[in-house]
Amino acid sequence: MSAHDNALDAHGHDHHGHDGHDGHDGHAPSTFRGYMTGFVLAVILTAIPFWLVMAKVFDKSSTTALLVLACASVQIVVHMIYFLHMNARSEGGWTMLALIFTIVLVVIALTGSLWVMFHLDQNMMPMHDMKNLP
Numbered sequence: 591m592s593a594h595d596n597a598l599d600a601h602g603h604d605h606h607g608h609d610g611h612d613g614h615d616g617h618a619p620s621t622f623r624g625y626m627t628g629f630v631l632a633v634i635l636t637a638i639p640f641w642l643v644m645a646k647v648f649d650k651s652s653t654t655a656l657l658v659l660a661c662a663s664v665q666i667v668v669h670m671i672y673f674l675h676m677n678a679r680s681e682g683g684w685t686m687l688a689l690i691f692t693i694v695l696v697v698i699a700l701t702g703s704l705w706v707m708f709h710l711d712q713n714m715m716p717m718h719d720m721k722n723l724p
Contacts, residue, residue: 620675628672635665 639658641647648654670676670689678686 624672628668631668631672632665635661635668 639661642654642657646654648657676685676689680686
């Protein structure tokens, strides 16, 4: 133990008013600069898709949708890093493991839902056959 460790009292406070927690416990320190960086990135990642849709930049709507989804994915990562302070070291890695598990479940649920809807659409009776019914 160093001399600084011995200077902490029973409550974890040293004699200089610090509490011994300097933000190196796996969480990113919550600073004004960090929050402002996250906020500016979130605003930019919101403004770009808004502009793409409102200005009708691309002729194909699928291209616009793909870029909007890409911006949304990047914005999720920005929120997790700058506002939720998630990284591979926080909580001994359990937070990242829970995130990966959640992503796997969401991908399975979305893929399964799209697969079911596609096959329902393919197997439904066509509308032109409905006219011939009595």
